[in-house]
Amino acid sequence: MCVAAFGMVTERVEGRAVVSFKGALKEVSTALLPNVKIGDTVVVHAGFATEIVKNPHKIYRDVVATDAYARQLLDGIEKENKRLRERELKIMNFCGTHENTIVQYGLRELLPANIQLISGPGCPVCVTPEEEIALGIELANRKNIILTTYGDLLRVPTRWGTLAQLKQEGKDVRIVYDISQSLELAKNTDSEVVHMAVGFETTAPGTASVIQQAGSLENYSILSSHRITPPAMEEVLLHSNMDILLCPGHVAMVTGTAPFDLLVKKYRIPCVISGFEPVDILHAILQALYHYDRHDSTAINQYQRVVKDKGNGIAQNLIQSTFTLTDANWRGVGFLPQSRLVLKHEFSQFDAEIKYNLKLAGKEKDLMQTCLCGEVLKGMKPQLCPNFGHNCTPATPTGPCMVTQEGACSIAYMNLGVY
Numbered sequence: 143m144c145v146a147a148f149g150m151v152t153e154r155v156e157g158r159a160v161v162s163f164k165g166a167l168k169e170v171s172t173a174l175l176p177n178v179k180i181g182d183t184v185v186v187h188a189g190f191a192t193e194i195v196k197n198p199h200k201i202y203r204d205v206v207a208t209d210a211y212a213r214q215l216l217d218g219i220e221k222e223n224k225r226l227r228e229r230e231l232k233i234m235n236f237c238g239t240h241e242n243t244i245v246q247y248g249l250r251e252l253l254p255a256n257i258q259l260i261s262g263p264g265c266p267v268c269v270t271p272e273e274e275i276a277l278g279i280e281l282a283n284r285k286n287i288i289l290t291t292y293g294d295l296l297r298v299p300t301r302w303g304t305l306a307q308l309k310q311e312g313k314d315v316r317i318v319y320d321i322s323q324s325l326e327l328a329k330n331t332d333s334e335v336v337h338m339a340v341g342f343e344t345t346a347p348g349t350a351s352v353i354q355q356a357g358s359l360e361n362y363s364i365l366s367s368h369r370i371t372p373p374a375m376e377e378v379l380l381h382s383n384m385d386i387l388l389c390p391g392h393v394a395m396v397t398g399t400a401p402f403d404l405l406v407k408k409y410r411i412p413c414v415i416s417g418f419e420p421v422d423i424l425h426a427i428l429q430a431l432y433h434y435d436r437h438d439s440t441a442i443n444q445y446q447r448v449v450k451d452k453g454n455g456i457a458q459n460l461i462q463s464t465f466t467l468t469d470a471n472w473r474g475v476g477f478l479p480q481s482r483l484v485l486k487h488e489f490s491q492f493d494a495e496i497k498y499n500l501k502l503a504g505k506e507k508d509l510m511q512t513c514l515c516g517e518v519l520k521g522m523k524p525q526l527c528p529n530f531g532h533n534c535t536p537a538t539p540t541g542p543c544m545v546t547q548e549g550a551c552s553i554a555y556m557n558l559g560v561y
C-alpha cells in the first residue's frame with residue numbers, strides 16, 4: 143500500500159484530476175497538489191497526487207539506455223569499492239518498494255560480494271501490530287458498522303483471525319482505493335463508517351485531508367495506525383550496525399530532506415534518499431560509497447526529480463494540524479517513542495478508539511510465534527524462515543511479510559519462483 147504510481151494528468155475537475163497510468167484512467171485527489179496542470183506527470187500515492195515529476199522521460203527511458211547507464215554505475219561502484227579497499231559494508235534499504243526493485247532486477251547479485259544490501263522495516267502493513275488490527279476486527283463484528291481499509295490489511299493474520307475471514311462471514315468490511323471513498327460512503331449511509339488508516343508519511347496527509355473535510359459528520363471515524371519513519375530508522379541505526387542507509391524517496395517527497403539530515407548528523411553515516419528505478423538504487427549506492435568516509439553532515443538526495451529539500455508543505459501542514467505523536471509498538475521492531483500518528487484532541491470525534499471506547503490488547507500472548515517476520519523486518523533473509531514456501535506462501539500467508547507486495551517474504555517468493 144506504500145507503492146506510488148506515476149501517471150499523467152489528462153483532466154482537471156474541482157479538487158480532483160483524471161490521471162492516465164499508461165492509458166488506464168483513474169480519478170485522484172489534488173488536495174495535496176492544488177496547482178497541478180493538465181500534462182503534468184505526477185506521483186500518486188493511495189489516491190492522492192503528491193508531487194509533480196521533473197523530467198518524466200527519465201522514468202520511461204528505453205531498456206538499452208538503462209542498461210548502458212546501469213553498467214556505468216556498476217563500474218563506478220566497483221571503482222569506489224576498490225578505493226574503500228573492499229571493506230565489508232552493510233547497506234540497509236529501509237523501504238519495501240526498494241526491496242522489490244532490488245530483488246526483481248537482481249541488484250544484490252550485481253554488486254561486489256563485500257557489499258550487503260539488507261532489507262529493512264519499511265513496509266507499513268508489516269509493522270502494524272496485530273493488536274491494532276484487532277481493533278478493526280472488534281468493530282467489524284459490531285452491528286451497524288461498515289469497516290473500510292486498504293486491500294493488503296484484510297489478509298494479515300492475527301490471533302483473532304483476519305478481516306478477510308470476517309468479510310467472508312458476511313460482516314461489512316470493504317476495500318477502498320483511497321480514504322476519500324470511505325468519507326463519501328459515510329455521507330451516503332445511515333450506518334457508522336470506520337476507516338482503518340495505515341501507512342507512513344506518504345499516506346497520512348490523505349487521511350488528514352479527509353478528516354479536515356469531514357466537518358460535522360457524525361457517523362465517520364478512523365482507526366489510525368499511521369507511523370512516521372525516523373524513529374524506526376533510528377532504531378535500525380542503534381541496533382543493527384549498518385554502515386549506510388538508503389532512505390525512502392516517497393517519504394522524503396512529503397517530509398523533505400531535514401529528518402534525514404538529522405540522522406546523518408547524529409549517527410555520522412551516509413543516508414541517501416533514493417528513487418525506485420534500478421538505476422536510481424545503483425546511483426544511490428555509488429553516491430553512498432563516494433561519501434562513506436567523507437563525513438558529510440547532510441543527507442544526499444539522489445531522487446531530485448521528485449524530492450524537494452523542503453518537501454510538500456501542504457502535506458506537512460495537514461499532518462501537523464491533524465495528528466499528534468504517541469509511543470507505539472511496531473511489529474517485529476518493538477515500542478518506539480513518538481512514532482504513531484493519532485488524531486489531535488480537536489478531532490477526537492473522529493477517533494474510533496475514543497468513540498467506541500476501544501482498548502489495545504496486551505501483546506504478551508503473541509500466537510504468531512512460528513512467523514519470523516520480526517526478524518525479517520530487521521534484515522533476516524526470508525528464505526531462512528522454515529515456513530517460507532511451505533506452509534507460508536502469498537496464497538496462504540502465515541505472517542504479514544508474505545501478504546503485501548512490499549513485504550520481504552512475498553517479494554522473495556514471487557521473484558525466486560518457489561512454487
Ligand code: SF4
Pocket residue numbers: 512513514515516518524527528529530531534535539540541542543544545551
Ligand atoms: S515466510 Fe511467512 S512465516 Fe516466515 S517470516 Fe515470512 S511471513 Fe513469517
